[in-house]
Amino acid sequence: MHVFYQPDNKKHFLETDEAHHCIKVLRARPGDELVVTDGRGGVSKGTIVSINPKRVEYQVRDFYQVPLPDYRIHMAICPTRKAERNEWMVEKMTELGVHKIQFVISEHTHRETMKRVLNPERLIRVALSAMKQSQQFHLPEFAYFLNLDTYLGQVEAKERYIAYVASEDIPRHLIQQLSPVRPVEILIGPEGDFSTAEIEAAQAADFKPVSLGDTRLRTETAAVVACHSAVLAQIQ
Amino acid sequence: MHVFYQPDNKKHFLETDEAHHCIKVLRARPGDELVVTDGRGGVSKGTIVSINPKRVEYQVRDFYQVPLPDYRIHMAICPTRKAERNEWMVEKMTELGVHKIQFVISEHTHRETMKRVLNPERLIRVALSAMKQSQQFHLPEFAYFLNLDTYLGQVEAKERYIAYVASEDIPRHLIQQLSPVRPVEILIGPEGDFSTAEIEAAQAADFKPVSLGDTRLRTETAAVVACHSAVLAQIQ
Incomplete structure (x- = not known):
């Protein structure tokens, strides 16, 4: 079909x-x-x-x-510096059934770079193709260019996680913390990681630190496996 | 580092x-x-x-x-027709910690196409870069160009799964079937899917059908999320 x-x-x-x-x-x-x-x-x-x-x-x-499922997966990502990695990430999260993709500007993101590596028209075409290919009927919602502080003030989902590299205590894996059938918001750090102040701000906004496994993942890989973990949390 | x-x-x-x-x-x-x-x-x-x-x-x-972990993840894949999708798949499975990547020829795979879309030297470079990037110290093992029948006769892992699209009864999700801390072999179907005879041969060789979720995934996405599910099965 x-x-x-x-x-x-x-x-x-x-x-x-x-x-x-x-x-x-x-x-x-x-x-x-x-x-x-x-x-x-x-x-x-x-x-x-x-x-x-x-x-x-x-x-x-x-x-x-076709109704949306009872859960919602919202991914917020500081984009990578390579356009094709961002496009790949959008394609794969769409195939998995993501509901919202929010691009966030952090201290280690250049706003100019973001405009060069994120082309909204192109990303919509990628998502559209992935939606049809994976035989789904809902396009993910996109949001662009929000500063981290503004983003933290606008999050609606009560279940909130943040994945970043620099961490003294290794937190529990996302899959061990997720609840089924709830809206979830997952924030993925940039290449070069969040700053300490950013991590503190996110934790103050009720984002819980999570691990995504024992290997160090690139930003786009982290986003896709976090999204996949959220999908798996619904079926267990 | x-x-x-x-x-x-x-x-x-x-x-x-x-x-x-x-x-x-x-x-x-x-x-x-x-x-x-x-x-x-x-x-x-x-x-x-x-x-x-x-x-x-x-x-x-x-x-x-650095010792290998107690488990082993062996992925066997009928490659996609686009070189960059195969390379992306190798990169991401390596980041996640795959141990062996086997490329298998099925009825719906052209042997000539495989040689064009799978460049062993290039794939080793991709895996090498992903291994270093993700701060791991083991390169995955690669194997190429085995016919499905030959492959089925050579599999060592006792825990064996096959993911394909055409299925009357939707099987349980891979994550619900995987055991922790065991070698696992996961076989991923090609674009255009396995033939009925191939699915029967795999099942006769003790491969259990698995679902990878409610959405229809591209070959390379299926391989990466199956590999990720096998990683998650170790930590729960």
Whole structure:
């Protein structure tokens, strides 16, 4: 099953990249069945009625709403300096079922670098492709360019964890601390780690330190395995 | 701490890429301390005695052997058609602490494609870099180009799992089936999935079907989260 994307579930046609993929890659024909999502849980099942070079029109036979799960996974990350590592991280967290991805500016992040390594339009395309590929119907929410202090003041989830490298006492592993079926917020440190003041500020905002294992993980690996741990916490 | 690599722990010098990184990137000087691993658990701590453009000589003050853990994680994967996805998968599994990576040829894998998308020299470099980056001292073992039947006849670990997409009954999640502190062998299906005959052959060879979650994961994502689940099974 291939899933297509049309953000407006009142519009029954595919355009641009989606139409191109449908026509050129999958070589769809009038009469073919298709599945279209609006990225907000809405799923349309229908039949292609006409194809022209830039547009695929379809008739919807069935529309239903896939609910979000009871839990929510919110990841907050100080991005890495390489665009492709940030894109990879977004792709993998989306495949796993992340609900929100928040990029945070810390002392060791250059704001200018962030603008260069995080392209919101490109990240949405990566997430869109990963959502369809993994046969999900909800696009993760994105938020950009918040200073750590502002971020700490806006967190809603009561269950909050922070992963960083420099730690005298090694905390318990995230998987040993997570509760099932609750919104969870996980904050991942930057290359070069958080400053001591930042770690203190996060702990004052009720973020509990967690370990992500015995090996030292790159930022994007830490984000993906933390997200995966949060998924696993729901099934045990 | 930066870790360097010298496969022969009797030789007390760095050459080629390692020397270049030490001299040009880290701007090391005689008298600087350094840590060198042989990739088989051996760790040399010492002091740089001389630097010339292509060679860094050091004196070893302390040599010790880091043991492997009691468990072993062996991943067997039908590679993806994109070289960079295979490289990414090797990097991330190495960061997590995989012990062996075996590439397997299935019905839906072209042998020619495999040679194009798997460059053993390049993958060793990726693993080497990930090992040092994550501050580990054991390089994963690599094995290439085994047909699935041959592979199934050679597996040593008694605990064996197979992850694939097409399944009538959804099996229990890998994390619910794994035992701690045992060698484990996890086989990951290709893009396009295993054939029915292949799944039957694996099950006849005592591979238990496992789920890796509710979302459909790409091959390389499945490999990384399965490896991460095996790591988590050791700490719970």
